[in-house]
Amino acid sequence: MHIVAKNLYKRFGEYEACQHVDLEIKQGKLIGLLGPSGSGKTTLLRLLAGLETPDDGEIYFDGKLVTDLPPQQRNIGFVFQNYALFRHMTVFENIAFGLSVRKRKKEVIRKRVAELVELTGLSGLERRYPHQLSGGQRQRVAFARALAPEPQLLLLDEPFAALDAKVRKELRGWLKEMIGRVGLTTVFVTHDQEEALELADEIFIINQGKVEQSGIPLEIYKSPRTPFVASFIGESYSLEKPSSLKGFDWVAEDGQVFVRPEFVDIFKAGEITDRCVANQGKVTNVTFRGNNWQIEVMVGGQKVYGTRSLEQPPLQPGEEVDVIFRRLLVFAQGRPQVLENRVKPGEEKRIPAFV
Amino acid sequence: MNSKVSALPDARTQEQPRHLAEPAAVRWLLIGIALLFLGLVLVLPLLVVFAEAFRKGLAVYWAAVSEPDALSALQLTVLTAAIVVPLNTLFGLAAAWAMTKFQFRGKQVLVTLIDLPFAISPVIAGLIFVLLFGTRGVFGPLLEAVHFKIIFAFPGIVLATLFVTFPFVARELLPLMQTQGSAEEEAAASMGATGWQIFWRVTLPNIKWGLLYGMILCNARAMGEFGAVSVVSGHIRGQTNTLPLHVEILYNEYQFAASFAVASILVFLAFVTLVVKHVVERKHKTQSI
Numbered sequence: 001m002h003i004v005a006k007n008l009y010k011r012f013g014e015y016e017a018c019q020h021v022d023l024e025i026k027q028g029k030l031i032g033l034l035g036p037s038g039s040g041k042t043t044l045l046r047l048l049a050g051l052e053t054p055d056d057g058e059i060y061f062d063g064k065l066v067t068d069l070p071p072q073q074r075n076i077g078f079v080f081q082n083y084a085l086f087r088h089m090t091v092f093e094n095i096a097f098g099l100s101v102r103k104r105k106k107e108v109i110r111k112r113v114a115e116l117v118e119l120t121g122l123s124g125l126e127r128r129y130p131h132q133l134s135g136g137q138r139q140r141v142a143f144a145r146a147l148a149p150e151p152q153l154l155l156l157d158e159p160f161a162a163l164d165a166k167v168r169k170e171l172r173g174w175l176k177e178m179i180g181r182v183g184l185t186t187v188f189v190t191h192d193q194e195e196a197l198e199l200a201d202e203i204f205i206i207n208q209g210k211v212e213q214s215g216i217p218l219e220i221y222k223s224p225r226t227p228f229v230a231s232f233i234g235e236s237y238s239l240e241k242p243s244s245l246k247g248f249d250w251v252a253e254d255g256q257v258f259v260r261p262e263f264v265d266i267f268k269a270g271e272i273t274d275r276c277v278a279n280q281g282k283v284t285n286v287t288f289r290g291n292n293w294q295i296e297v298m299v300g301g302q303k304v305y306g307t308r309s310l311e312q313p314p315l316q317p318g319e320e321v322d323v324i325f326r327r328l329l330v331f332a333q334g335r336p337q338v339l340e341n342r343v344k345p346g347e348e349k350r351i352p353a354f355v
Numbered sequence: 356m357n358s359k360v361s362a363l364p365d366a367r368t369q370e371q372p373r374h375l376a377e378p379a380a381v382r383w384l385l386i387g388i389a390l391l392f393l394g395l396v397l398v399l400p401l402l403v404v405f406a407e408a409f410r411k412g413l414a415v416y417w418a419a420v421s422e423p424d425a426l427s428a429l430q431l432t433v434l435t436a437a438i439v440v441p442l443n444t445l446f447g448l449a450a451a452w453a454m455t456k457f458q459f460r461g462k463q464v465l466v467t468l469i470d471l472p473f474a475i476s477p478v479i480a481g482l483i484f485v486l487l488f489g490t491r492g493v494f495g496p497l498l499e500a501v502h503f504k505i506i507f508a509f510p511g512i513v514l515a516t517l518f519v520t521f522p523f524v525a526r527e528l529l530p531l532m533q534t535q536g537s538a539e540e541e542a543a544a545s546m547g548a549t550g551w552q553i554f555w556r557v558t559l560p561n562i563k564w565g566l567l568y569g570m571i572l573c574n575a576r577a578m579g580e581f582g583a584v585s586v587v588s589g590h591i592r593g594q595t596n597t598l599p600l601h602v603e604i605l606y607n608e609y610q611f612a613a614s615f616a617v618a619s620i621l622v623f624l625a626f627v628t629l630v631v632k633h634v635v636e637r638k639h640k641t642q643s644i
Contacts, residue, residue, distance in 0.1 A: 051541050071544045078545035084538035088560045098546030101556070149546055 001061050001075075001152040001185045002027050003048065008057035010043055017043035018054070019209035025202075030179055031187045032200030036232065040209040041189045042157055048187065049155050050074050061153070074153070077146030081158040083138045085130040091117075091141050092126040098149035116144040119178070136167040143175070147182070154179070156188035160195060172199055193233055197221060205229050223338065227256050227331045234260040236329070237305060244300055245325050246279050247341035255332030259325065264306035266295050267322040268313055277341075278322035283315050299323050404622055407615035419605075419613035420620060427593045428601035429620060431512070435597065436577040439516045443573050447524025448566070452558070455532040456540065466529070472521045480518050481586025484511055507589030512597065515583035520573045527569030531562055567635050575628045579621060 003025040010018040017040040025031050033041040046052040048059065050071035058067050066074055077098075086094050095116055099109045117123055120140040130138055139159065146154060159175070160168040176199055179186050190196050196203050197217040205212040205220065205228075213225045224230040231238065236258045242251045251257075272278065281304065285296035292307045295315055304323060308315065315321065330337045376382070409416055419425060450469060454462055472480060486492050488505040498505060505511045539561065543553045559566075581599040588595040590604060598621050605614035 049545055051545070071541075072547045072549065076545055078542065080538050080542060082538065084542040086539055086542075086557060097543065097548070097556075101543070101546065101548040101552045145542075145546070 002063070003153065003185065003187075004060040004063075005048070006058045006060075008044070008047055008059070009055050010047060010052060011055060016040075016209050018047060020057070021209070021211055023204060023211060023214070025185060025187065028183050028185055029201045030176065030199065031185075032196035032203045033187060033189045033206055034193060034196040034200075034203050035191065035206035037191055039206045041191075041206040043209075044206065045155050045157055045187060045189045048153070049076055049078050051078070075149075075151050077149070077151035077154045079139075079142045079146050079154070079156045079159050081161055083130075083142035083162075085138060085141055085145070087130050090127050090129055091122060091133070094130070094141055095144045095148050097145065102149065112148055116148055119147075120144045135163050136171060139163060139171060143178075147184075152185065154184050154186040156186065158189055158191070160190075160192075168195075175199070205232065207232070223336065224329065225336050227258070230256075230258040230329050230331065230336070234262075235305070236260050237303075239302055239304070239328070241300070241302075242328055242330065242339075245328075246277050247325065248328060248339065250342065251328070251330065251339060252332060255330045255337075258329040258331075259304070260329075261294070261305050261307050263326045263328065264304060265324045265326065266297060266306040266308060266315070267324070268315060269320055269322070272322055275322055278324050281321050281323045283317050283319045283321055286315055286317055295321075297321060297323055401622065404615055404618050407611060408619045410615075411612040415612050416616045416619075419610075419616035422613075424593050424596065425601060425613075425617050425620075428596045428598045428617070431509070431596065432578050432598040435509075435512055435516050436574050438513050439520055439577045440570055440574050442517060443520055444524050444566070444570050446521065447526075447528060447569060447573075450525045451528035451532050454529060456537050469522050469525050469529075472519050477515075477519050477580065477582030478586055481515050481583035484514055484518075484583075484587050488514075506587055507591065507595060509595065511587035512584050512595060515587045516577050516580050519580050519583045520576045523573035523576065524566065524569035527565050527572070528562055531565040532558075535561055564635060564638055568632065571628055571632045571635065575625065578624055 003023075005021060005023045008018050008021040010016075019040075021044060033044060035041045043052060047054050050066070050069060050073075054067065058065060060066065061074065071078070086097065089097070092113055095113045096109045099112060104112075113126075117126060120143060122137065122140055122144065125133065125137060130141070133141065139162075143159075160171060163171065172195065188199070197220075200217060202214060203217055203220050204214045207228050213220060213229045220229065221233055224233055230236055239245075239257045239259050241253065242248050242255075242257045243253060266281075267278065279299045281297040281299040283295060284298050284303070287294040287296075289307075292309055293314065295306050295308055297304045297306065306323070324341070326341055328339045330339050377385075408419075450465070453459075454466060485506055488494050488498060488511065490499065490506070492506070503510075505514065539557050540553050543557045548556065579599060580597075581603070584597055585600055585603075588597065588600060590596060590600055592604070596604065598617060602614050602618045602621070605611075605617060
């Protein structure tokens with residue numbers, strides 16, 4: 001289904017959950033609405049579902065105005081954050097619900113449910129009640145139940161939030177493949193950027209009831225268009241006085257500067273010879289993170305974060321290190337820029353690569 | 356969500372760990388006090404009711420309970436409950452539904468108002484109706500003109516009982532429906548279910564045990580209500596006497612054996628209610644785990 005929303009507005013008392021949002025979603029795409037909690041992303045999803053009525057604006061499904069249609073008539077499937085499975089119904093009855101309220105024939109229902117049970121890998125659990133299922137199984141039932149009436153649009157509200165990390169990863173891959181196979185237009189809400197970046201064809205970054213930026217995940221990650229997106233995506237942190245950093249002395253002082261750990265190289269004393277392009281720093285903290293070390297370094301009175309591989313010689317707190325910034329994300333006069341480390345022309349110094 | 360409940364240790368079968376237990380003397384003292392209190396306040400009066408009822412023999416007992424006035428009182432009590440319980444079930448459902456599934460102005464006021472019948476004395480509740488519908492009441496002349504009698508008649512008894520038992524069903528359902536939220540209803544709506552379908556197939560099955568429990572409590576109070584009904588009934592024997600009123604009349608006439616005999620019917624009704632309540636509670640428990 002092709003979805004267009006124009007000037008959507010919704011407030012709850014003083015809180016403006018959705019402030020004049022325009023968006024367009026193309027047929028068959030998997031869309032992630034990503035934002036911090038309280039940003040209004042769930043409200044946007046519920047507006048699309050018809051579970052909330054907008055105070056202003058219009059929603060079109062395939063060119064047809066649906067703003068005033070109740071959820072029953074929108075041909076959608078909705079998966080709730082805590083699944084909202086019917087607790088007094090078995091798995092079979094849960095999945096069959098959407099069909100049986102539409103008064104479909106018994107054989108048709110049985111066939112469709114069997115199909116979905118197969119598709120979602122729930123075989124053998126048809127007669128269980130929701131409380132007899134694991135979190136992952138419940139999620140699958142919720143998914144099968146939403147798909148049963150063959151909706152044109154699937155809406156998922158934080159679909160993996162209630163699952164543990166391992167099951168979450170598994171189901172994520174499963175869901176992406178499943179949606180691809182069914183070819184269904186899907187919108188999901190998440191506060192987990194990793195989930196959005198990994199899963200979505202296109203991401204809408206939501207902040208304070210507005211769409212800050214939309215685009216394919218790679219583009220959002222590489223070129224954030226607003227300071228909010230820059231600080232929200234990646235493990236970004238902000239820096240002051242960028243011109244004091246080696247290789248960036250030409251940068252104007254009036255912008256907001258963001259750095260991600262992958263922009264920063266941290267070298268143990270003696271690892272590089274060409275020290276004049278490096279900033280001197282002192283390690284203040286080292287955190288083991290499984291697949292790498294996160295290093296916290298003080299450079300010129302500012303905290304800087306970077307990572308080091310487990311294969312490299314380990315650093316200790318208090319150790320003197322050389323820090324090189326490869327690039328900075330700068331917002332000057334509201335314009336986003338990615339600034340590369342520029343060693344002055346004429347000096348034949350290049351950024352040394354670690355050997 | 357509820358699956359964790361079964362993993363908790365069952366309080367009835369779990370031995371209290373030693374470091375949490377009191378010395379034996381303290382334990383027995385506390386248990387003794389509790390039992391003594393229970394015996395004095397609950398068991399003894401119940402035994403007295405039956406002892407007094409049968410003191411003059413089975414024949415007198417039977418005569419007292421099969422006397423036309425007693426039978427008419429029983430009939431009136433059962434009829435009143437049969438009208439009041441379904442009506443208050445409906446009201447309670449509607450009120451709880453409105454207050455948990457919708458947001459509107461003045462909701463808190465409504466929640467407080469529902470408790471009003473619990474907060475004021477039943478005698479005052481009865482008096483309200485006398486002041487409204489009595490001969491000298493606000494609507495008195497109007498009712499007289501159309502020859503419809505409310506006070507000192509059956510409609511008054513039903514009204515007073517309705518008022519007094521109003522909160523039971525709503526009170527039982529409100530917290531239940533509040534914790535359940537409206538996610539399941541929303542899910543049903545997103546799958547195309549109409550309002551009726553949502554109510555019958557999702558909401559009602561989820562609250563049925565709570566609803567039944569509220570109805571049982573409502574019924575118990577409807578049958579036992581004395582104060583409010585006493586004010587509006589007029590104590591006309593064979594006509595507007597409910598069982599509790601009949602007990603009082605007999606007692607005031609020094610017919611102790613008969614009075615206790617009729618009282619034993621009420622006790623019996625209470626027992627039936629308790630048994631049903633017990634069964635419902637057990638069902639409720641196994642369903643919600």
